[in-house]
Amino acid sequence: MSDENTFTERELDVMSILWRLGSGTVAEVRAELPGDPGYTSVLKFLQILEEKGHVRHEKEGRAHRYFPTVAAEEAGRSALGRVVDKIFHGSAELALARLVEERPLSQGELARMRRILDELEAREREDQ
Amino acid sequence: MSDENTFTERELDVMSILWRLGSGTVAEVRAELPGDPGYTSVLKFLQILEEKGHVRHEKEGRAHRYFPTVAAEEAGRSALGRVVDKIFHGSAELALARLVEERPLSQGELARMRRILDELEAREREDQ
DNA sequence: ACCTGTCTACACCTTTCTTCGTAGAAGATA
DNA sequence: TATCTTCTACGAAGAAAGGTGTAGACAGGT
Incomplete structure (x- = not known):
């Protein structure tokens, strides 16, 4: 079991928000992030986190809702x-x-x- | 006082050794680092840490002895x-x-x- | 049917991290 | 003095992190 639960600075910012909210869409996470980054930047981080297996997503209307997979x-x-x-x-x-x-x-x-x-x-x- | 005591992964490895030993030359730090990196790599990290103000050095014979400036x-x-x-x-x-x-x-x-x-x-x- | 606003996908760029290789200074040895 | 070894300085290069811009899909309102 080599989980490797390690996050870069910005990834941690994103995870922190997901843990606090329970889940979030790109827009919701973006609203909480300091230094208001562009929409696509936030999307990118969520996609990276998903690729690394730290979050998953479900469809919700047109958007995606992201959930942490790591507690x-x-x-x-x-x-x-x-x-x-x-x-x-x-x-x-x-x-x-x-x-x-x-x-x-x-x-x-x-x-x-x-x-x-x-x-x-x-x-x-x-x-x- | 905006110290910004934050370290990258490898920088932390190096600082960890300096904290444990109290101080170290390039060779001493290198001996403790996992994945034995090249001599110049270690030197480089110490120079970067010095530039960022996390360590300082004194001359010791031909070599430099590095000391943490942050406890x-x-x-x-x-x-x-x-x-x-x-x-x-x-x-x-x-x-x-x-x-x-x-x-x-x-x-x-x-x-x-x-x-x-x-x-x-x-x-x-x-x-x- | 057409415009508008929201969302994802993709490709791109810049900066920082991490790691070396080479050159040259300088003491030690012979 | 010639050679060897041990250092530092400098530069370069690959990889990762962080951040955007543009294009295109798609629903809602008019």
């Missing part, structure tokens, strides 16, 4: 893995330290993050 | 920020969930990760 979760996992490997030398701990200082977190979010760690530890404990 | 912490912070924004729609919580399932974590590492969250919460609590 954001999966893409996120491999993107994080790359960052952890290349920048933090494999340390998830260092990555977390930077992650939490990168933006302000609410008390609620912080609590839920702790719960994630708690549950993971509980699961590991009973596995062993 | 891994800083680069990591912005890389994580990009991932969180583009893939997890700004949710650090979702990012953490994927981070911890991306690779096995030792009990010790898990405990230290929890401590990071504890300390952050304590700090926020007394700030307010």
Whole structure:
């Protein structure tokens, strides 16, 4: 299974929008993209992404509606893995330290993050 | 301060080695790079990185010794920020969930990760 | 039937990335 | 001093990324 979930800068912009909206036509994606690129540019990226297998499309009237075929979760996992490997030398701990200082977190979010760690530890404990 | 701490794939490979070793000559970096590229290719990347301001060099005998000018912490912070924004729609919580399932974590590492969250919460609590 | 607006397909161009090859400087060796 | 080896500098070339323009299909309104 060599998925190779890697995206160029602009491809990622497009995928980001599709993940957020769930799906999108060329016009819908275009409306969300920064630096308003030409219609054909956006179409091109969607076609490239389709060729690479990251999205698929269905006909919708005259237009095409594009759907991600890769879940954001999966893409996120491999993107994080790359960052952890290349920048933090494999340390998830260092990555977390930077992650939490990168933006302000609410008390609620912080609590839920702790719960994630708690549950993971509980699961590991009973596995062993 | 528009640093623009962004690296291409190969540039990141090189930076990763410099961060890990602290510094490196062309030959030292080359020895660590996968797919053993030619000597001049590696030199070229170091020169490009220098031109972009990501590394600097000092003379060391006949050779040049290259040093990162950007700390891994800083680069990591912005890389994580990009991932969180583009893939997890700004949710650090979702990012953490994927981070911890991306690779096995030792009990010790898990405990230290929890401590990071504890300390952050304590700090926020007394700030307010 | 005719014009108008929207959509895809295709071909093209420019810039950046990635990788080398060759030349020449300079210390080390003999 | 002649030769070898190890570096850097420079230039070039192929591939990938990013962005457009034009042509043609097609539905809707008049």
